[in-house]
Amino acid sequence: MNESLFPRLGSVKSVARFQEHLHSLALQIPCDPEVLSGAESQLLRPLVSGEIKIGNRIAVQPMEGWDGTLDGQPSEKTLRRWKHFGRSGAKLIWGGEAVAVSHEGRANPNQLVIATHTEKGLAQLRATLVEQHRQTTGSEDGLLLGLQLTHSGRFCRPNANNRSEPRIVYHHPILDRRLNLSPDFPVLTDEEIDGIIGDFHRAAETAWNLGFDFVDIKHCHGYLAHEFLSAHTRAGRFGGSLENRTRFLREVVRRIRSTVPRLQIGVRLSAFDTIPYCPDPGGASNGQSGRGIPEKSEGLLPYRLGFGVNPQIPTEADLTEAVGFLSLLEELGIQLVNLTAGSPYYNPHIQRPASYPPSDGYEPPEDPLLGVARQMEATRQLKQRFPKLIIVGSAYSYLQEFLPNVAQAAVQQGWVDIVGMGRMVLTYPELLWDACHGRNIQRKRICRTFSDCTTAPRNGLPSGCYPLDEYYKNSELAEQLKAAKKR
């Protein structure tokens, strides 16, 4: 494991010290000195808005496992993960994991697919989660359970982990270069896009029949629907104006409402982005990759290759378009919004702040707390602007033992409605549940952002917490991961 360039939170021994640390970095991250439990808990307060009822303020974020069968069905590992989602006590399960609407749209050959032949397996996942949730919380009341629907677009690898089969919306000079795409590589035609809209519609109908309460039309992390949002340079119905770039979403929503009007719809959005990052080629030493630096933007300004990016300074976020997008969601009657940022493929430090980089990443270019603060601040601003939307916040796992204190303060101060946990759920799903019930925090189970859950799939292995979860730690897979890291 590489030496971290920034102070480790594991060595910060008290909340007061953590608050001092935030102060020394001039970061605005709200943090309560104590976590309240029982009837006083802010995180156990239900949220009711129109027809939506969510029993507490804890969400499980979607997390792909790379562990389905080759034809897209859940495996024993997938079931185990969903059981842990249920054990978290979270009353909002945001999608479980990205489930592809077609075989071609998979991000990896082991991603789940929603299709007739996988219905039974998906129903079993749902039932397992619900049963575990009932055992943990005592009731299914207020549980809102969604399925995240995806097409992986530029990042499709449906057939082999080492074979990229991209479906692109427009040519992006930096990302095309990374995928070795020539300038005449075909972009998806409008007719092909109409077909994919049909796939989302069919998948939503299936999700409804299986008993899911909502579907997330995933618009984040560089996958297909997110790429539409930055298709400034695409000609025709799906590119150019914001109206055209959101046509995909509007069409999917229209089709779903026409046949399953009672199915709730949510959207997970990368609210801002940056130009892709790469390791500093001059900075690599002792087997460590260089620190992350932004790719050169010369010749690309004004930058028209991102959504939520300042066109003059593409390392900076600009929320203007996110505001336009959330206004559209309100117009469409969509209340459920989950805010995230960037992409794990081209700027992981923005999307999932970590002490240690994944194998295809770079050393953190900043203290990861800045990454947490950046997502929290964007979420605060958007929540203030859209008080009626139900907003879930992301990127809290790096906060480690201080996650409950920050989560409580963020909800209490109205920065966010619901706090989502991603990586923490892989190691310690009950962290917030324990904290809100006055139980001691189990420090040994806290995610330390080692990034093995990302490195493993990048090397063709299932995702999981290899350093801390006994199931992976002592398995043959752990040996394989060790060998892959040495290569």
Ligand SMILES: Cc1cc2nc3c(=O)[nH]c(=O)nc-3n(C[C@H](O)[C@H](O)[C@H](O)COP(=O)(O)O)c2cc1C
């Ligand atoms: C292994 C892994 C798989 C992920 N899969 C998905 C996914 O399927 N869909 C999605 O929207 N986000 C996915 N994410 C992103 C997380 O939902 C979350 O936004 C991110 O990890 C930051 O939150 P955290 O700090 O709580 O981990 C994944 C993250 C990890 C680490």
Ligand code: SF4
């Ligand atoms: S491998 Fe485990 S400790 Fe590392 S980031 Fe993933 S969940 Fe956290």
